[in-house]
Amino acid sequence: MNRKNVGVFVLFLLIFGSLALAKESGGARLVKQPTLSETQMAFAYAGDIWVCDRDGSHARRLTTHEAVEANPHFSPDGTQIAFTASYDNNLDVYVIDVEGGQPRRLTCHPAPDVVCGWSPDGKNVLFSSDREILNSRSRQLYHVSKTGGAPVKVMEAIAFEGSWNKDGQTLAYRPFPAAHARSSGWHLHRGGTTPPIWIINPAKNKVEKIPHGRSNDHTPMWFNDNVYFISDQDDIASNLYEYNRKTKSSRQLTFEKDWNVNSAAIRGGVIVYEVAGGLKQLEIDSGKISPIEIPIKLDSPQLRPQWKSTADQIQSIGLSKTGKRALLTARGDVYTVPLKDGSTRNITATPGIRERDALWSHNGERIAYLTENREKAPFLKHDLVLEDQKGMKPAQTVTLGIPGYLNLLSWSPNDKLILFQDNHLNLYVIELDTGEVKLIDTNQRRSRTQFSFSSDSRWLAYTVNGENYFSQIKLYHFETDTHHMLTDGMSHASHPVFAKKDYLYFTASVNTGPRQVDLDMSSQERALRSGIYAVVLAKDGKSPLLPKSGDEEVGKKEKTKAEKKAEDGADEKGEKKKDESEIVQIDFEGLLDRVIALPIPERNYDSLKVAHDGALFYIERSQPGVSNELPGFDWFAKSKLRRFDFKKKESQVAMDKVGFYTLSSDGKKLLLMTSGGRLVYADAGEKLKPKPLKLTGVKALVNPREEWKQIFNEVWWMEYQYFYDPAMHGSDWKAVYDKYEPLVEHVVCREDLNTLMVEMIGELEVGHNRVGGGDVHREKSASFGLLGADFTIDRGHYQIARIYTGEKWNPFLKAPLAVPGMDAQEGDYILAINGQALTSKDNIFSYLEGTQGTQVTLTLNSEPRLEGSREIIVEPVHSERKLRHWYWVEKNRRYVDQKTNGKVAYVYLPNTAGSGFRYFNRMFFAQIHKKAVIIDERRNGGGQAANYITDVLSREYLSGWKDRDGLVSATPAGAIYGPKVMLIDQDAGSGGDFLPYAFKRLGLGQLVGKRTWGGLIGISTNPGLIDGGFLVVPFFRFFTPDNEWRVENEGVAPDIDIDLEPDQVNQGRDSQLDKAIEVIMADLKNYKPIKLQKAPAMPTELGK
Incomplete structure (x- = not known):
């Protein structure tokens, strides 16, 4: 599968051919959030703000920052545009002249500030923020002067967005967000999160509620004292509506059926709205609708293929036979990384194809991994690829023929079998000589399969879950195709591992019942106490803990040279012969009577592995409910890798802060993931001496166009594979793909791909259906500090209106101004911060930018004057929530x-x-x-x-x-x-x-x-996306004791x-x-x- 030898010419095409231009014919697609002046239109496209004539001509980019700019709103006179930008990893309000120039920042607060519009006189920008929300998913509305200064709250009532009537007194607003928003796709939501549009006069505190059923109403706009808004009340799609304040009735204005109207703007009896990735214009009086085409030639930095480190996106880890190299899969490629000598190799290098689950064969010669079979796209399947360890020889591709989402688990020790599973609870093995795929077993409940091959590759120990939810260990014999239950169901048995031919080690717990079903809250803070056990496999076998007398052996003769050769498995010519003594013999009669507990305390153990010297490695994890750690605590910090020595019959800590590890085939080398996600390696001894694994060479040439297409296809496919109903609630899921897929080629930034995928998965009309994240542009945070207080403006200065104390018995909450001995009271004025004079013309939060984790000097007085003032030193906090x-x-x-x-x-x-x-x-x-x-x-x-x-x-x-x-x-x-x-x-x-x-x-x-x-269709068991993005597919559903589907979407x-x-x-x-x-x-x-x-x-x- 290595494609690195395709030549310089193809690399040239990748880099320069993908400096792509958005197709001019038919106009740009994925244009959104229009806003209108008398002669111009602005909109968001490719993460920037653009301006064009009202007919779509003469489009030009107004902002060029790599961070996302959105929510543009023209000032009433059409000379300025207010917008929201995520500069410094913070959503704030900015204003820019319509002719261009440097944007001016109006807000400066770590909470998101989202532009909603302007005051009718053009003096203030209206925005929403949750900066002072006490307990709501919504926000509140604020005004900020177009020249900056202190924002002023419009009212205490929650409001997610709003729009002023031309009288400047009456506000139409949406009180709370919809279910279909941000990363959540849920078209035609009919549960409780169906926002109405309300009208209020904040000065008179008089409310008018637009008639509302269980529909999603948003984007209120005013014209001629009537309110226009978007709603899905026709149960088909979101469309434009008009509410007549005189008749108290609404009428539908547009009748889109296949696509939702997502955003709109109004000016002078004309509404421009976003639908199907483009814009249309509605003339209110005549009802005439016409498309607006906006020709754009775009150079987008995000489209350029780039070499990127993939070391922060590692999906699986492993080791070569003797641990000379580590094996990683990251961002869809397979790498081998030297522990000491050599260089990192990307043995796949396949842009836009996702390889996964790489495994190194026990003899060290081959590497197996999964790749995507796209012959019947978008119905993907996984193929098995067998590659030589250097990735230089032609690879062997094996068609598995299994339709589900697969995971490779392990090679057999003789390298003739590979174990794998699908997302439908099936466990398989493929015989590499014949290509035959055999179903071993099907689990009754979804759980992580734990497994181990016997050293002779004749047996497989693996876990299944029964009706009682407990994990049990089964044994499968490959030669006779027979299954045997090892444990009896009276304990929660897991993590089996064979120890050569004599033993099988595993964990077992008899107190796990109350915590076994983690869907139930009754499982909270329940300890898991497991012992580690050894079962003697043969009826004439001996306990690994058998007492030793220490006496001299009597009558023992020195072995001859021929006897030593025979013991080493060689004939007299020195050739290796089959050693019958290494065959694993399991005698099932009385097997459970041959189970021995290791002499260690019962604690929370997992990840058992046997080293070359017979020692048993395992991880001891912390117990839930024992302590309440500080926010941001790394739980790997409490995990310990332990080693049980059977000669000493004792366990010792081999290394602290280990979350996960793997062992080389010869049992001599360990690769460990430690606290903070660091990879280190060490020899498998009593006390580990870890060294860091160098990951500087783990990088790939990422082609965004190809990767985005892969992500889109995989999101569609994982929905198809993991959604709890195989029939997709009757949806023609292939038709959904065909509807949205043509827009992928118009995606010019990763953020827009997320928006497109949210719309696609929203077609299922269910909750817990989310997609987002990924390799979007990210900025370094500004590290704001906050004082834990509310402020009012009095006599031109900031006055402390309320000091938040953190109340009582909240040890992790820091209230900067409520610390005992802090000389600050409600009613005090803040006159300066760090010696800089502060008035209401300033934004107090701009003075606190970059102060997180530092000390700040405040100048306070009970009166708004410097005379008689005092100074205090405070430590701002990063959040007041x-x-x-x-x-x-x-x-x-x-x-x-x-x-x-x-x-x-x-x-x-x-x-x-x-x-x-x-x-x-x-x-x-x-x-x-x-x-x-x-x-x-x-x-x-x-x-x-x-x-x-x-x-x-x-x-x-x-x-x-x-x-x-x-x-x-x-x-x-x-x-x-x-x-x-x-x-x-x-x-x-x-x-x-x-x-x-x-x-x-x-x-x-x-x-x-x-x-x-x-x-109440719950989440989620599917993997993440190739570039680190997330997809949440609902895979199980609630039903009542009356055998009815209820609550979902109601x-x-x-x-x-x-x-x-x-x-x-x-x-x-x-x-x-x-x-x-x-x-x-x-x-x-x-x-x-x-x-x-x-x-x-x-x-x-x-x-x-």
Whole structure:
């Protein structure tokens, strides 16, 4: 498969032929986000902002930075364009003159600032940001002067985007994001995350809601006091609509059926909108629609083939027979890397083709890997390639004929077999001499197969999962095609490894039951205690731990030369002969009775491998729940590579901070991945002396055009292979490919490829379907520091309005201005930062750029003057999100406590994974003395099925207990037996859908708020993309005990439907929380407590 010898001419074509120009005929494609002036149109294309005449002619690029620029908006007079750019890895607001020049930065904050438009007078730019959001997936709206300075919040109510009417008083806005957004593809979403368009006068706090069903409405625009917007309410595609404020009714303006209208702009009775990768123009009065073609000749830096390091995209690692070279697959190529002598070799060098899972044969002569068979594209298949170790001889390609997504696992020790598996739970072997593929077994549950060949290649030990979810070890005999179950199902047995001909080592756990199903939250913080065991394979075999007497052997004679040769496996002529004593004999009668436990503690072990001297290497990992580590902690740092010495009968740490490792075929060399993802190698001895593996030569000539086509095809194919329904919900998936594939050749930057793929996978109309990342342009972060405070502008200066303290019992939260002894109070003015004078004409956050991890001097005073001021030294933090979040949580808890006279507990759940588990334990059990509880799962990010929470909430009172002194106790003690209410909203999904579903099904109480997201087809088992991008394919689905598909694309509806009313939010009130309090207090009126606070009278008779 090596194609490096194709010659200089082809390399010339790769480099210079791919300085491609976007095709001029028919106009540019993948043009988006138009904005209009009276005479011109601006739009986003290829990551830049462009300007042309209204008819599409005379297009010119206005911005040229490699970072993405988007969301252009013309000023009312048409002389300037505001846009959002990701310079310095930060989304901020910029303005540029329509004639060009240097963009001017208007915002300077680590939170994303996204341009929405202008104020009608042209003095301010309207943008959205989540910089001060307390608990929402949405944002808030701000104004910033076109000359810069302090941004001003438009209102407290959440708003994802908005547009001012020409009166400058009335705002049409979308309160929250849609499900089909960013990396998530979900056309025609009909769960709870279906945003409406609302109209508000912030000054008068008066709200008008445009009639709205369960559709996705966005991009509000004004003309003649009517609101125009995009909606998919016709259940076919997103189109343009007009809302008449006088008649209070909407009418459809466009009738696109095959493609969604994704963005639009309005000016003077004309709407220009984005559809099918191009632009169209609608004349509102006549209804006339005409396409706009924009001829563009483009030179795009991202299209240029470049040599790139691929060392940060390693997919698999291995070693040659004696460990002289490492074997890596990275970014679709196969490399051999010398540990000491020689140079790195890319033995495939195939741009636009993905090779995977490289394995070195045991004799060191050949390398096997998978490649893509494109004969029936896009229905790809994997072929097996056998290559000589230098990649210089013609490779042998073997057609496997298996339609699924394959993974190579191992060569057999005699190099005649290769073990592999597909994504449909099947385990196969191919006989290389004949090319025959044999199905060995099919697992009952999805799990990572652990396996080991016997030294004579006659046996395979491998793991399967049974109905009880436990892993079991099976043995397969190749010669007789028979299967034998080694373990009995009463333990979780895994990680088998043969030790030459005598033993099979493996791990086994008998405490794993509560943590076995990691989909369930009840598996959280459950320890996994495994022992390591050896099974003696032959009935006359001996334990590897058999005591040795230390006596001299009596009557032992010196061996003759012929006997020594025979012992070495050679005949009298010195030729090697078959050694019958090396055949692995497994006697199944009484096999389980010959299982011996190694004398080590039961801990969390995996990755067993046997070295050349018989020592057993394995990894000991940390136990969940033992500690709560600092943010950003590298879990490899707690993993240890251990070595068990059978002569000493003890285990020692061979190396710390090892996450993964592999062993050479001769058992003498180790290649290890350590903390931080570093690769090192070492001899397989008692104490490792690791040396770094040099990866400077791991690089490839990347041709973006070819790679992008490969990525697009593989995304389509992995959706086809991994989606839980083989019939793709009735979708003609090949027709979907044919619809989107022609646009791939118009992609001129990696970011646009992501946008195109999101649209494609969105055709499945399901949740948890995401694609993104990859080799996009990335900038070095500006490292902003933040002070953990809100500011207002008073008398021309910044005044501290609120200092966030981090509340209590949050050891990882740093509140810069709330540190004890810090002389800063709410109401103080910040007059200078590091000696630089600060006024409202300045942006305070620009003074904090680059201050993360440093000390900053603030000049403060209780009055806005330098006289009498003081200086303090603070250490800014990189994020305020947790500070603001915990302020919101504790404010709600105190509010509920106050409003209910201490009768009702308040518990917030940010997700149904680790954080949700910890929040629940922290907040619920501290309040079990209260009579009732409000569970708030708004904005719940999901994670697991929260059966643990519903189990606790469902606890029934079983008994009381009387001590001689003090209060009585209860069993279960950790319970609140009174009324329960759950708050839900459109931002709660996945596990945040399941929790209110379970709460409702169990009859625990009423649901208050808004319909949840509606996504219970779960994620994800497919691999990532060739350039490091991600694809999340939903591969399993929830159904009810009534055997019905529910919740997906419908959400969980509340019993009491109530919006988070914007006018009340602007007044500092939470309408949903207030309703929950009202409901639970009404329930308490009729509730008779069942937990007894007093024991019965003491018995007066003996024996009672």
